[in-house]
Amino acid sequence: MKALWLENQKLSLRHDLPVPEPRPGYALVRVRLAGICATDFEMTRGYYPFTGILGHEFVGEVVAAPDGSAWMGKRVVGEINIACGECATCTRGYPTHCERRAVLGIRAVHGAFAEYLELPLKNLHEVPDAVPDDIAVFCEPLAAALEITQQVHIQPGERVLLVGAGRLGQLIAQVIALTGCALQAVIRHDYQRKILEQHGIETISEGMVRTGGWDKVVEVTGSPGGFNLARRAVRPGGMIVLKSTFKDDVQVNLSSIVVDEITLVGSRCGPFEPALALLASGQVDPSVLISARYPLDEALEAFRYAGEPGVLKVLLAPAD
Ligand SMILES: [Zn+2]
Ligand SMILES: [Zn+2]
Numbered sequence: 277m278k279a280l281w282l283e284n285q286k287l288s289l290r291h292d293l294p295v296p297e298p299r300p301g302y303a304l305v306r307v308r309l310a311g312i313c314a315t316d317f318e319m320t321r322g323y324y325p326f327t328g329i330l331g332h333e334f335v336g337e338v339v340a341a342p343d344g345s346a347w348m349g350k351r352v353v354g355e356i357n358i359a360c361g362e363c364a365t366c367t368r369g370y371p372t373h374c375e376r377r378a379v380l381g382i383r384a385v386h387g388a389f390a391e392y393l394e395l396p397l398k399n400l401h402e403v404p405d406a407v408p409d410d411i412a413v414f415c416e417p418l419a420a421a422l423e424i425t426q427q428v429h430i431q432p433g434e435r436v437l438l439v440g441a442g443r444l445g446q447l448i449a450q451v452i453a454l455t456g457c458a459l460q461a462v463i464r465h466d467y468q469r470k471i472l473e474q475h476g477i478e479t480i481s482e483g484m485v486r487t488g489g490w491d492k493v494v495e496v497t498g499s500p501g502g503f504n505l506a507r508r509a510v511r512p513g514g515m516i517v518l519k520s521t522f523k524d525d526v527q528v529n530l531s532s533i534v535v536d537e538i539t540l541v542g543s544r545c546g547p548f549e550p551a552l553a554l555l556a557s558g559q560v561d562p563s564v565l566i567s568a569r570y571p572l573d574e575a576l577e578a579f580r581y582a583g584e585p586g587v588l589k590v591l592l593a594p595a596d
Contacts, residue, residue, distance in 0.1 A: 278594065279329040279390030280575040285322050287330070289575055296386070296394035303347055303397050304340035305354070309413045309569075310388040310592045312582045313443060314498070316381075318523060320579075324382060331389035331592070332356045332381040335403060335412040344397040353415040355399040355548055356380040372545050389575060391594045401548045404556045410569075413591060414447065414562040415551050421448040422554075423546030424494060424517055425455065432456035435489065439506050440496030440520065441468040441479075443565065443588050448494060448519065449477050450560045460490075462505065467586050471564050485509050494519055500526045512536040519543050565589045571596035 281290045298304040311333035319326055334354065338347040358378040359371035366374045380395065381387015403412045421444065430436060430452060438449050438461040445461070449472055453459050463469045463479045472479050488511040495506040498520030506516050507528070516538060533540070554560040565588040570578035572594040582590035 277391040278572055279386070280331065280572070280579075280592075281328070282319060282330045283327045285320055287320060287576060287579060289573070293329070293390070295392050298340050298342055298394050300343055301396055301398075302341070302394050303338045303344060303352075303400060305334075305336035305352060305393050305395060305400075306339045307334050307336045307388055307390060307393060307594050308351070309336075309409045310334040310594075311413045311417070312579060312590045312592065313417060314520070316579075317583065318521065319382065321523065323521065323523065326382060328381075329386035329388075329390045329393075330381050331387035332379070333413060333416045334388035334393070335409050335415070336388075336393070338400070339392070341397060347397060347400065350400075351403045351409075351412070352400045353403055353412055353548060353552070354380065354395045354401070355419075355545070356382070356416060357545060358385060358396060358399065389572065389592055391572070401552060404552060406556045407552065410566060410591065411555050411562060412552075414565070414589070415548055415555065416545075417444055418447050418451070418554065418560060418562065419546035419548045419551040420444065420519075420544065421451040421546065422550055423543050424448065424519065425451060426546060427541055427543055428492065428515065428517060430455040430457050430492060433458060434491045436460070437462065437485070437490040437493045437506070437509050438496065439493060439502050439509070440498075441472060442496070444519065445496040446471055446565055446588065447560065447562060448496060450475055451554075452494065453477055454559060457492075465586060467588075471588075474564065475561075488512065488514075490514065492517065496520050498522050500524060503528070507532075507538075510538060512538075515539040515541060517541045517543050562589070566591060569593055569596070 359374035360376040378384035493506040569591040
């Protein structure tokens with residue numbers, strides 16, 4: 277089959293890969309659509325040593341399931357962490373933190389930039405008919421956005437600042453706005469402002485960030501500059517949610533975190549079912565974030581385009 281292959285931080289399009297043979301408890305999924313995200317770019321820069329097929333955001337169709345015939349033909353999205361189910365972390369009920377986990381297109385298993393992928397049946401979620409493919413493909417990043425509201429109680433009226441209004445930041449903004457808090461987003465580009473304002477979300481420039489002006493700050497840039505801005509914006513006793521991995525180390529004055537009693541919350545993958553429900557109800561609308569759709573054959577060009585400034589979500593369609 278065809279797939280986008282990562283090796284030694286270099287991407288190549290390959291046509292010589294075998295279609296996976298689903299193991300017991302697994303499904304073979306024909307990929308209908310996959311999304312390129314910031315993590316994929318970080319993988320090409322060596323964020324995690326990985327050789328194989330990249331990609332973890334997808335919607336597909338189950339075409340084989342040796343012991344899951346009820347799944348045959350179903351349109352699905354899939355959770356990306358494959359837990360061992362046996363380690364101490366798994367048995368205590370934290371499978372997404374499994375010490376031996378594999379992660380679709382990130383760690384130890386091939387990903388979604390391919391004609392087919394393989395995932396455990398228990399990772400799959402059926403997509404409601406009301407959710408078309410180009411919306412369903414946002415389920416994984418939307419679930420990650422929802423993880424924030426799962427971890428942190430954001431109260432109506434609270435002052436919340438979003439730092440970073442790119443691909444993931446836009447979804448986070450829509451999710452946080454649903455809480456009824458007083459949300460503002462720091463924007464760097466006009467296209468970010470336009471999309472946020474379409475959803476009734478107030479935007480400010482970096483120069484308008486007041487020291488200690490917000491109860492909670494969500495950091496989505498994964499850059500030292502973004503963290504420092506978040507640190508400055510949060511009030512004493514407030515909270516910073518870290519929603520993006522940091523490629524570089526960040527210098528933090530930990531004494532100031534102690535003295536100001538700041539809570540730091542790390543936040544990663546989130547719940548799929550509520551994400552699908554939000555997409556089905558239209559309460560979150562990611563369609564405005566789609567910048568382009570490419571056939572898998574043009575995946576290298578798609579990656580180049582996805583890295584251009586102002587480009588949000590780029591989709592890969594294996595069947596196009
Ligand atoms: Zn992603
Ligand atoms: Zn485990």
